[in-house]
Amino acid sequence: MTKHDVCDVVIIGAGPAGAIAASMLVQQGWNTIVVERETFPRFSIGESLLPHCMEFVEQAGMLDALNANAEKLGFQFKNGAAFFRNGERSDFDFEDKFSPGPGTTFQVKRAAFDKLLADEAEKLGAQIRYQHTVEEVVSNDDGATLIISTAQEKYQLKTRFVLDASGFGRVLPRLLDLNVASDLPPRKAVFTHFKDNIPADAHFDRQKILITVHPQIEDLWYWLIPFSDGTSSLGVVARPELFNDDQALEEQLLAYIAQDTNLKELLKNAEILQPAKMIGGYAANVKSLFGPSYALLGNAGEFLDPVFSSGVTIAMRSAVSAAGLVTRQLNGEQVDWQADYADGLKKGIDVFKTFVTSWYDTSFQNVIFFQAEGSEIKPMITSILAGYAWDDNNPFVKNAHRGIRMLTKLCEAD
Numbered sequence: 223m224t225k226h227d228v229c230d231v232v233i234i235g236a237g238p239a240g241a242i243a244a245s246m247l248v249q250q251g252w253n254t255i256v257v258e259r260e261t262f263p264r265f266s267i268g269e270s271l272l273p274h275c276m277e278f279v280e281q282a283g284m285l286d287a288l289n290a291n292a293e294k295l296g297f298q299f300k301n302g303a304a305f306f307r308n309g310e311r312s313d314f315d316f317e318d319k320f321s322p323g324p325g326t327t328f329q330v331k332r333a334a335f336d337k338l339l340a341d342e343a344e345k346l347g348a349q350i351r352y353q354h355t356v357e358e359v360v361s362n363d364d365g366a367t368l369i370i371s372t373a374q375e376k377y378q379l380k381t382r383f384v385l386d387a388s389g390f391g392r393v394l395p396r397l398l399d400l401n402v403a404s405d406l407p408p409r410k411a412v413f414t415h416f417k418d419n420i421p422a423d424a425h426f427d428r429q430k431i432l433i434t435v436h437p438q439i440e441d442l443w444y445w446l447i448p449f450s451d452g453t454s455s456l457g458v459v460a461r462p463e464l465f466n467d468d469q470a471l472e473e474q475l476l477a478y479i480a481q482d483t484n485l486k487e488l489l490k491n492a493e494i495l496q497p498a499k500m501i502g503g504y505a506a507n508v509k510s511l512f513g514p515s516y517a518l519l520g521n522a523g524e525f526l527d528p529v530f531s532s533g534v535t536i537a538m539r540s541a542v543s544a545a546g547l548v549t550r551q552l553n554g555e556q557v558d559w560q561a562d563y564a565d566g567l568k569k570g571i572d573v574f575k576t577f578v579t580s581w582y583d584t585s586f587q588n589v590i591f592f593q594a595e596g597s598e599i600k601p602m603i604t605s606i607l608a609g610y611a612w613d614d615n616n617p618f619v620k621n622a623h624r625g626i627r628m629l630t631k632l633c634e635a636d
């Protein structure tokens with residue numbers, strides 16, 4: 223190992239968290255190297271964004287590029303979420319939310335979206351080393367040393383700070399023994415992309431993600447995420463035992479679609495574009511979101527569940543927050559990572575967790591399908607569905623448990 227590179231910040235992974243953090247840091251003048259084991263574009267799951275994440279795209283200086291390229295890349299303008307269960311439908315328009323901030327966003331093919339963000343980070347001055355894999359990390363209060371491998375060599379990278387944005391790769395949790403089990407039960411998702419051929423006159427709003435609850439199995443749900451080029455992403459999420467290891471994934475996916483009359487009708491002319499994939503065991507947690515000269519971003523820290531499409535928003539929020547703190551620390555300020563990073567980030571994650579848990583025990587599903595006339599509460603729920611889980615002015619953020627309990631009683635009394 224002959225090569226020894228030195229920089230201010232190393233970021234592991236060039237997904238949304240890594241690209242946003244890199245952009246913020248280079249704009250503060252820090253020499254930032256992103257180490258990414260794949261070449262982009264590469265597939266990633268997580269295609270429905272939430273409006274709150276547009277604030278972070280803007281802060282990173284990438285909003286103009288996103289808006290300018292959205293149509294060309296098949297990104298679908300998104301203004302809300304629609305829910306369907308046994309003939310009941312409930313729509314949430316994000317523009318009607320309680321919290322301030324953007325009310326629209328996109329549904330994106332992640333290969334193209336992640337490449338766009340990474341390319342923008344490079345244009346702003348970040349160095350991205352594709353096909354470089356982080357193998358080892360040793361960190362202390364003065365900085366960190368990483369061992370990186372490529373097809374040709376292994377080399378050392380010395381840095382003042384490391385941000386782990388390695389997503390499901392969970393590099394630092396693995397290498398530094400930070401992993402702890404999530405308290406959410408395990409689930410699996412099977413998914414693919416279709417040329418959907420959904421007729422223009424169908425009762426289907428392409429500007430919204432459609433979440434469908436299985437007609438009999440209340441904790442099994444489907445996503446249908448349309449893109450603007452006539453294709454859609456469709457996935458089924460369920461307890462692991464509801465998938466059969468011996469049956470082809472595509473067969474299982476089509477069988478579940480056929481069990482819901484609305485999805486069956488919408489997708490009756492659909493053509494599958496790629497082999498179905500499965501991902502499982504994705505809920506994860508860590509002992510700590512930071513340590514000496516490192517912090518964990520996005521999925522490398524805690525990941526909950528896909529039902530409210532919160533993953534990319536949490537990833538980007540963590541990136542912006544950590545980048546600001548790294549700047550302060552590198553400038554010689556004392557940073558309280560627990561109070562200023564972990565506690566703040568965790569607050570919103572815990573709000574999402576309350577809603578995720580009550581989705582699966584069906585209490586929040588009942589709230590979603592409860593149609594209260596002129597309800598003052600709906601904008602507050604809409605805010606959370608739009609990603610604004612850190613807005614303390616929203617009573618459902620301030621005390622999510624109490625909010626859900628109160629709504630459940632309201633629905634039962636009706």
Ligand code: FAD
Pocket residue numbers: 234235236237238239240257258259260266267268269270271272354355356357387388389390391392393411457501504519520521522527528531532533534535537
């Ligand atoms: P990633 O986007 O995963 O990026 C991590 C990068 O790190 C990768 O490019 C990887 O190659 C690289 N890497 C890994 N290991 C190494 C290494 N050793 N060295 C160098 N590089 C490395 N979120 C949403 O917002 N909306 C959704 O609709 C949604 N749907 C989902 C559906 C499912 C079934 C699941 C499981 C998740 C879903 N998510 C969704 C969550 C979303 O996938 C993640 O939250 C998001 O991709 C996290 O971004 P990230 O930047 O943290 O990590």
